[in-house]
Amino acid sequence: MNSKQRKSKRTQLTHKFGSHCFWSGRCLLTEELTLDHLIPKSRGGSNSLENLRLACFSCNNSRGDSLFPPRQSCK
Known part of the structure; x- marks a missing residue:
């Protein structure tokens, strides 16, 4: 994904889910x-x-390539 595609996806996800971390809230x-x-x-x-x-x-960094949530979220 190039930077323009990343920005577009980020914008679409913000509209859909809001501006918060999926894992920690x-x-x-x-x-x-x-x-x-x-x-x-x-x-x-x-x-x-x-x-x-x-x-x-x-959260993203601690999750790495795991299929599971982060070990410790940053709440």
Whole structure:
């Protein structure tokens, strides 16, 4: 995904779910949220909106390529 596609997906997800981390529920600025793959790309996941959620960097990073929620959310 290029930066224009990422920005578009982030905007679409913000309109659909709001501007908060999917895992911790923390409200953040849209620019502070990262795109998180529910099924990681390394495990065959896609860049479709159905497979993407917005997450804070801490939750997204701690999750890595796991299929499970982060070990500790940043609540």
